[in-house]
Amino acid sequence: MEPLLNFFLIDDSAFDLxxxxxxxxxxxxxxxxxxxxxxxxxxxxLIAQAESLPDTIILLDLQMPDMNxxxxxxxxxxxxxxxxQKIRIFMLSSTIDTRDIEKAxxxxxxxxLLPKPLEIPFLxxxxxx
Amino acid sequence: xxxxxxxxxxIDDEEHNxxxxxxxxxxxxxxxxxxxxxxxxxxxxxxxxxxxxADQRMPGLTGVQFFExxxxxxxxxxxxxxxxxxxxxxxxxxINKGEVFRFIDKPWDYKxxxxxxxxxxxxxxxxxxxxxxxxxxxxxxxxxxxxxYSASHDLRAPLMSVLGIVNxxxxxxxxxxxxxxxxxxxxxxxxxxxxxINIIDYYKNARGVPVVTDISFEELVxxxxxxxxxxxxxxxxxxxxxxxxxxxxxxxVMKLRIIFNNLINNAIKFQDKNKPNPFVHxxxxxxxxxxxxxxxxxxxxxxxxxxxxxxxxxxRAGATNSGSGIGLYIVHxxxxxxxxxxxxxxxxxxxxxxxxxxxxxxx
Numbered sequence: 001m002e003p004l005l006n007f008f009l010i011d012d013s014a015f016d017l018x019x020x021x022x023x024x025x026x027x028x029x030x031x032x033x034x035x036x037x038x039x040x041x042x043x044x045x046l047i048a049q050a051e052s053l054p055d056t057i058i059l060l061d062l063q064m065p066d067m068n069x070x071x072x073x074x075x076x077x078x079x080x081x082x083x084x085q086k087i088r089i090f091m092l093s094s095t096i097d098t099r100d101i102e103k104a105x106x107x108x109x110x111x112x113l114l115p116k117p118l119e120i121p122f123l124x125x126x127x128x129x
Numbered sequence: 130x131x132x133x134x135x136x137x138x139x140i141d142d143e144e145h146n147x148x149x150x151x152x153x154x155x156x157x158x159x160x161x162x163x164x165x166x167x168x169x170x171x172x173x174x175x176x177x178x179x180x181x182x183a184d185q186r187m188p189g190l191t192g193v194q195f196f197e198x199x200x201x202x203x204x205x206x207x208x209x210x211x212x213x214x215x216x217x218x219x220x221x222x223x224i225n226k227g228e229v230f231r232f233i234d235k236p237w238d239y240k241x242x243x244x245x246x247x248x249x250x251x252x253x254x255x256x257x258x259x260x261x262x263x264x265x266x267x268x269x270x271x272x273x274x275x276x277x278y279s280a281s282h283d284l285r286a287p288l289m290s291v292l293g294i295v296n297x298x299x300x301x302x303x304x305x306x307x308x309x310x311x312x313x314x315x316x317x318x319x320x321x322x323x324x325x326i327n328i329i330d331y332y333k334n335a336r337g338v339p340v341v342t343d344i345s346f347e348e349l350v351x352x353x354x355x356x357x358x359x360x361x362x363x364x365x366x367x368x369x370x371x372x373x374x375x376x377x378x379x380x381x382v383m384k385l386r387i388i389f390n391n392l393i394n395n396a397i398k399f400q401d402k403n404k405p406n407p408f409v410h411x412x413x414x415x416x417x418x419x420x421x422x423x424x425x426x427x428x429x430x431x432x433x434x435x436x437x438x439x440x441x442x443x444x445r446a447g448a449t450n451s452g453s454g455i456g457l458y459i460v461h462x463x464x465x466x467x468x469x470x471x472x473x474x475x476x477x478x479x480x481x482x483x484x485x486x487x488x489x490x491x492x
Contacts, residue, residue: 013286015317019293026300063282065445065454094289097278116286117293 011061027120039072062093133159141184185212193223207249279443283453287321339381376417384463391456396426427480
């Protein structure tokens with residue numbers, strides 16, 4: 001039995017937060033999903049938690065007002081190494097723009113870009129579980 | 130002086146030529162004269178000229194040499210050379226090399242010079258217009274690029290949400306939750322539909338032919354109110370209106386509808402759920418020449434740093450429940466097309482006031 005994973009969902013769409021929280025829990029890979037409707041709030045939470053943060057997987061939306069997914073990544077880059085090591089980030093977006101896709105691929109902090117809607121088998125494959 | 134569109138710099142070492150030129154043409158053109166090529170260069174630095182006239186035979190530099198020298202730094206003015214018969218070879222050479230647009234024979238004839246200046250100005254104007262068009266085109270292309278990017282997101286995102294909900298619903302055996310999912314699908318489809326309507330509004334506003342009619346603000350507001358009061362987001366918002374119309378106001382009813390619709394919808398969408406008496410108050414004061422429209426609410430308000438950005442295309446202020454960021458852009462465009470202005474004053478947590486002033490369009 002694999003240990004359960006901790007998830008953060010960052011998305012400005014209340015729908016998508018609702019859907020993917022349910023989906024993740026139903027899939028059985030996690031029983032801990034924290035949702036954030038603003039990337040800035042999520043960032044604040046990460047900084048506040050610091051060392052006490054358990055290993056976490058972040059599913060990060062791209063197009064959001066105020067701070068978008070890539071801007072979040074820029075801020076994430078400034079966090080201490082010890083904190084960053086606990087976190088794995090996937091971008092979860094409906095974008096089909098090649099510039100976005102290239103940029104996500106090129107980012108050293110983004111493991112992969114997962115298309116919306118999230119497919120659990122695909123996520124499992126990416127997580128190698 | 131500045132009202133004359135055609136600015137001319139004339140360089141000639143013979144003072145009396147300068148003065149007779151100025152005397153002949155000063156009523157038509159904005160003329161600057163100098164007998165020194167050094168001074169001429171300084172003048173080019175200080176002022177924009179449409180046309181430069183230069184004598185060929187000058188001590189120090191010839192007219193052609195002067196043009197060669199300034200051409201790269203001041204490419205805009207059209208260059209005309211003034212020559213005597215003996216210099217015609219040099220003048221032809223200069224024309225062929227593209228150094229000068231035309232040459233004028235000495236002694237010059239009034240009609241001939243006027244014609245040369247008029248032709249030169251046509252070219253100057255055409256080039257400037259072309260440059261302006263290019264800038265506008267570039268801007269339009271950038272906007273289009275942005276538009277396609279954001280529109281594709283706003284069209285796909287709700288669809289992908291629906292697909293996500295469907296996937297989730299398929300995993301669910303409980304019929305009760307199925308209904309919950311259907312409700313979410315309904316909302317998502319609604320959102321998509323709103324966006325499509327916005328896009329059509331935007332297109333109609335940007336490209337459509339304006340139809341100017343007599344406007345009854347009372348009717349228009351009643352009509353807009355009728356479409357919104359059954360929206361589920363309406364809640365217990367109280368909408369009040371105060372409409373005073375004196376005289377016949379002419380405008381494009383389509384654009385006005387877009388303006389009212391978006392502003393009132395925003396007031397509904399961004400009402401402060403924590404306040405006991407959410408309201409939106411609409412004031413219209415119209416004469417036969419101007420209309421002032423004020424939409425005031427006690428909603429969530431707009432951050433000061435966002436206030437100058439909210440009219441930009443696809444700019445979404447931080448609000449969670451924000452739309453696609455196209456509504457206020459369309460409002461701004463519509464008002465600009467009507468020759469009016471919009472301003473906003475807002476305090477976060479207190480509410481927002483949008484003020485619009487538009488002139489009546491004379492048919």
